[in-house]
Amino acid sequence: MKRTYFISAIFWLITCLLFNNSASGQTIPVGTPVFNDYYRRMQLLSNVDSNLSFSIRPIFPELKFKHNIYDPDSTLSKDSWVDAGPVSFAKGSGSFQLLPFSIQQQYNSHHPYGWNDEVMIPAKGYQTLVSGGFYVRLGLLSIQLRPQYVYAANPDFEGSSYNFPGIDLPTRFGNSQYQKLSWGQSSIRLTLGPISAGLSNENLWWGPGIKNSLILSNNAPGFKHLTLNTVRPIKTFLGHFEGQIISGRLDPSGLQTETNAFVPDPSQWRYFTGFNINYHPKWVPGLTLGIIRTFNSYNQYVEKLSHYLPWFYPYQKASVNNADDPIPRDQLTSLYARWLFTDAKAELYFEYGVNDNSYDLRQFINRPDLARAYQFGLRKMVSLNDPSKYILIETEITQMSQSIDRMVDGHGNWYRHHQVLAGHTNRGEILGAGIGPGGNSQSIDVSWIYGLKRIGVSFDRYEHDAEISNITAVDINGNSRRWVDFAFGLQGEWNYKNLIFNAKLQHIRSLNYQWVLKDYNPSKYYIPNNDVSNLHGELGVTFRF
Numbered sequence: 290m291k292r293t294y295f296i297s298a299i300f301w302l303i304t305c306l307l308f309n310n311s312a313s314g315q316t317i318p319v320g321t322p323v324f325n326d327y328y329r330r331m332q333l334l335s336n337v338d339s340n341l342s343f344s345i346r347p348i349f350p351e352l353k354f355k356h357n358i359y360d361p362d363s364t365l366s367k368d369s370w371v372d373a374g375p376v377s378f379a380k381g382s383g384s385f386q387l388l389p390f391s392i393q394q395q396y397n398s399h400h401p402y403g404w405n406d407e408v409m410i411p412a413k414g415y416q417t418l419v420s421g422g423f424y425v426r427l428g429l430l431s432i433q434l435r436p437q438y439v440y441a442a443n444p445d446f447e448g449s450s451y452n453f454p455g456i457d458l459p460t461r462f463g464n465s466q467y468q469k470l471s472w473g474q475s476s477i478r479l480t481l482g483p484i485s486a487g488l489s490n491e492n493l494w495w496g497p498g499i500k501n502s503l504i505l506s507n508n509a510p511g512f513k514h515l516t517l518n519t520v521r522p523i524k525t526f527l528g529h530f531e532g533q534i535i536s537g538r539l540d541p542s543g544l545q546t547e548t549n550a551f552v553p554d555p556s557q558w559r560y561f562t563g564f565n566i567n568y569h570p571k572w573v574p575g576l577t578l579g580i581i582r583t584f585n586s587y588n589q590y591v592e593k594l595s596h597y598l599p600w601f602y603p604y605q606k607a608s609v610n611n612a613d614d615p616i617p618r619d620q621l622t623s624l625y626a627r628w629l630f631t632d633a634k635a636e637l638y639f640e641y642g643v644n645d646n647s648y649d650l651r652q653f654i655n656r657p658d659l660a661r662a663y664q665f666g667l668r669k670m671v672s673l674n675d676p677s678k679y680i681l682i683e684t685e686i687t688q689m690s691q692s693i694d695r696m697v698d699g700h701g702n703w704y705r706h707h708q709v710l711a712g713h714t715n716r717g718e719i720l721g722a723g724i725g726p727g728g729n730s731q732s733i734d735v736s737w738i739y740g741l742k743r744i745g746v747s748f749d750r751y752e753h754d755a756e757i758s759n760i761t762a763v764d765i766n767g768n769s770r771r772w773v774d775f776a777f778g779l780q781g782e783w784n785y786k787n788l789i790f791n792a793k794l795q796h797i798r799s800l801n802y803q804w805v806l807k808d809y810n811p812s813k814y815y816i817p818n819n820d821v822s823n824l825h826g827e828l829g830v831t832f833r834f
Contacts, residue, residue: 314431314485314520315386315424316347317358318474319492320407320507322391322791322829323782326499327361327741330681333670335631340522340529340569342577342627346494347474349485349520359389359833362740369787373834383427386834388435389789390421393829400446401460402774402797402825404723405500407492408439408471408510410462411718416441420473429479437473442466447821448803453726453754456705456712458719459544471510486517493535495565495581497627497638498664500732501687501722503703504563504581504621504642509718512537512561528571536562536597539585542717559711560584560591564600567625575629581642585709586618617708620645621721634670634679639663644703658692662703662722670738679738681745690727690755702726702756727754736780741789743782749795750775757804770804776825787834793827 317324328350331337341348350358357374360366366374375386394417395403401411409418422435441462449461471490478487492507493514514537522529539559563583570576584599591597596616604622623642630636644660666685673679689703704713704726713720724730729752736745753772778795802821 314349314426314476314478314480314487315358315433316349316474316476316491318435319346319494320405321389321474322393322831323741323743323784323789324359324361326743330670330738331361332629333631333634333636333668338522339575339629339631340524342497342522342531342567342569342579344495344497344567344577344579344625344627345518345531345533345565347491357386364740364784365787365833371787371834379427384425386424388422388424388433389831389833391419391829391831393418393420393791394827396826397823398825399821399823400448400799400802402776402795402823403827404508405506407507408437408469408473410439410441410443410467411460412441412443412462412467413446414442414444416443416467422473422475429481431476431478431480433474433476433478435474436470438468438470440466440468448805451803455707455710456726457542457710457714457717458712458725459542459717462542462544462717472513474511476516480520483519483521483523484517485520487515489514489516493533495533496579496623496625496640496664497577497666498640498685498687498722499666499668499683500685501664501724501730503623503640503662503664503687504583504713504721506721506723508723509715509720512539512715514538514561522569526571527568529569530566531569532564532566534562534564534600536560538588539711539715539720541711542714544717557711558588559709560586560588560597562597562599563621575631577625577627577629579625579627581621581623581625583621584618585620585706585713586616587709590616590618619706619709619713621713634672636668638666642703645706660691660703662687662689664688664722677739681734681736681738681743683736684733685730686732687722687724687728687730689722689724690729690752702754724751725754727756728752729755734780741782741784743780745780747778747780747795748776749778753804770801772802772804773800774798775800778825787832789831789833791827791829791831793825795825797823797825799823 328337329343373387375384377384395409396415397413400413409416418437418439420435420437424433443462443466451460474491476487476489476491478485490511490513492511493505494502494507495505496502514535516533516535518533519531522531539561541557565581567577567579582600621642621644623640625640627636627638641663664687668683671680704719719725732749734745734747736743751774774797776795776797778793780793782791799821801819
């Protein structure tokens, strides 16, 4: 019976590949201004397939949705300075498209702030990111060349010598201006039906979150990886499935910190692999259930096939009669859910993850909060009198700090592990949630929406590494060392002909900056010198063809 099911599954897969070949290998890279969130909003309005989870990104908008995926509302085709959209050749089996040319700028007045900015670095002062390129497809083969160049003034700032202990996470990237040219959001793929395989340097976003993601986001630079993934939900008699399997290389920052908290070895790159699979039950419209599992180990220990393909390694350490893995490595696992309510123009999402594994089922049941992190989010679009205009209300909570149990069993922060000292990083930045190890955040945004246009306000509370403040806490007359940022911001996105503008302006008040109590006086209830102000600005312009 099992053999019959296996043969049936293989036959079904071959049928999908041979007789459903309308998909393209072109992606909208994670972090592309405006478009990623536009497509997600359109799903709330029933204009995008409800089985698309937005939990495995970059997304692959189907060509049947729009001929030019960077002109989803057809405004460019109606009114533009330049009409240089996709060009077909080889009797329709090939296409060529110039990708949008983008300049993104960022400024911080006092200290680094902000995340999910790809090859940009945490820095004070001015920095800019320039990207552009082309996409070409011929039959099954597609090439997306989209390099990125970043420049950062990178001046010194108060507290720049501090570095997170036990992880490759420098506070300042060098002692002078920073420049780097990278492959950026480039890839080469073979795409047949709903399946695509290839080599990519693109940023990956795994999970349903919008401002943060527990395991993979565009907070760090993209890394070279082999990928096997779906380009659209695959329909079966049980419902729809999406998935991605990757194997890649993570590099150190190459920076030696002044405090010697972490001294990386430039030769010690890490092998990173994992999978993200989700399921959309046919009996519950709009629901997505998913699982993510990743492995991170130094390349010198990866020797056997089972080391390269460890995806089904037992979850419980007791199952292998050993409390540790056969090779030094770190594991992350998360379960997530997203529920789309198109009638209400709303969505709910949740992700719960564990760093490392429990020894057995009993330990997990007794202490489910051991080395855990979680996230919850809600979005709702409210119709206005004009049917094409809406108010978007969204909130997201991300909790990375650990419970007090860590003081007993020695479990550390998310993204840190004693066997992989570089941590869950690439080139000195966290691969997952930009709020970093031990960070907690709560946010609420309210925006006016009209097509590609968006104008709104945002409020964010960001608590930096709570483990540090808990260890060194002082709580006298209401004073403590907790470093907490309160950020109020204005943000906007606007399209005009070929141009798309995006901007953000935030005022950040940092309480107890760098976890330091200045001029402490036990006779005073409030110490004003603990706090600093920071101005964070973003301004970008994109020219689409």
